[in-house]
Amino acid sequence: MQIGELRLKNKVLLAPMAGVADSPFRQIAVEMGCALVYTEMVSAKGIICAPEQSLKIAHFTAAERPIGIQLFGSDPGVMADGAAACARLQPDLIDINLGCPVKKVVSKGEGSALMRDPQKVYKIVRAVTQAVTTLPVTVKMRKGWDEGSINAVEVALAAQEAGAKAVAVHGRTRSQGYSGQADWTIIGAVKEALTIPVIGNGDLWQPQDALQMLEQTGCDAVMLARGVLGNPWLIRRTVYYLEEGVLLPEPDLTEKIALALRHLQMQVEKNGEQIGVREMRKHLAWYLKGVRGAAELRNRIMRAKTQTEIVQILQPLR
Ligand SMILES: Cc1cc2nc3c(=O)[nH]c(=O)nc-3n(C[C@H](O)[C@H](O)[C@H](O)COP(=O)(O)O)c2cc1C
Incomplete structure (x- = not known):
């Protein structure tokens, strides 16, 4: 191509x-x-x-x-x-x-x-x-x-x-x-x-x-x-x-959370914590799609203001 x-x-x-x-x-x-x-x-x-x-x-x-x-x-x-x-x-x-x-x-x-x-x-x-x-x-x-x-x-x-x-x-x-x-x-x-x-x-x-x-x-x-x-x-x-011609497996939850947290880190480095956390809310909701208890996790993420708060919400899932 x-x-x-x-x-x-x-x-x-x-x-x-x-x-x-x-x-x-x-x-x-x-x-x-x-x-x-x-x-x-x-x-x-x-x-x-x-x-x-x-x-x-x-x-x-x-x-x-x-x-x-x-x-x-x-x-x-x-x-x-x-x-x-x-x-x-x-x-x-x-x-x-x-x-x-x-x-x-x-x-x-x-x-x-x-x-x-x-x-x-x-x-x-x-x-x-x-x-x-x-x-x-x-x-x-x-x-x-x-x-x-x-x-x-x-x-x-x-x-x-x-x-x-x-x-x-x-x-x-x-x-x-x-x-x-x-x-x-x-x-x-x-x-x-x-x-x-x-x-x-x-x-x-x-x-x-x-x-x-x-x-x-x-x-x-x-x-x-x-x-x-x-x-x-x-x-x-x-x-x-x-x-x-081979279908790789979908990522497991550990892999998803690890990437979500790294994505958050990249956002915060680029845009600062306030904007970075705000920008990440939608992405985090998407990463959590299909995860058990996602609705409650999403609610907590939407209220979170700092990177530490989000890490505290997601870390236990790893
Ligand atoms: C949130 C969002 C933002 C988009 N922004 C652009 C854009 O800036 N420029 C563009 O050409 N298409 C944009 N699109 C259209 C996508 O590039 C794509 O053409 C469209 O989503 C169809 O593909 P899909 O059915 O696989 O989602 C956007 C789509 C979405 C969902």
Whole structure:
């Protein structure tokens, strides 16, 4: 699997996830064997107006490579300037968001609103590829805006024509948000139409799902998202399953708690105790999914304010 000049070591990627896939989480994903990770989406306009604050989201460490910075916006010129600023951080690629369904974003013509305007997509990708000639530019899109306007193939062709080096397809429309089942047939249709690599995304919950998506759609790589929340082992198990055909066991409770506590430590080191503990609450709730007494543990975690308190809650489970 290769995106422009960038060679990936396997076919398992971590999706960009705002509010979730931050630097510590991405480092864990890379440790688990992920071939490529992405930053949370960064506003191109934000980079121009308040560069220091906006570019904070784009920061990454060497332990997260290879990494793509994901940009969102709708003005080709602003996107080009934003991409140039991101390129100075020396990521491995720049990705353009054509999928965010949030009202605040689409109301400005950004994110998944761009699915309704393939010509605009062409202009944006063109402007960005011309602004960052040293890095591959990719896009991440949805199936379409709604069931009445399924146009992923058209948008993907526009992106390819404009110089994109890979396309990721989430098999849901904007109207679906994150509900309903992802339609993998649209991923197959995009793959058939394009010459650049296609990355399949949507409803990958088990290692077997990844193999099924690869076989069913012919896509070149898979991108895991919600399946990895509280379960980064899914990455390692998927890589192993695809390469060896063997299903590794799920982690036991001791392993889960050990990683949850290390994740907490990484968060606190990066963001300080107050923010780190707050950021970890959702992750800890996800790590505890399926654990006996999880509801009570979650309640205590939601009230905890310090790292020590959380260690005291989780340590007895090891
Ligand atoms: C909390 C959360 C945040 C997300 N943030 C982004 C984002 O910043 N950029 C993006 O392209 N997609 C984002 N997504 C979409 C995912 O990358 C992915 O396309 C989607 O979750 C479908 O995959 P899944 O069904 O396996 O979860 C986000 C999804 C979730 C759940």
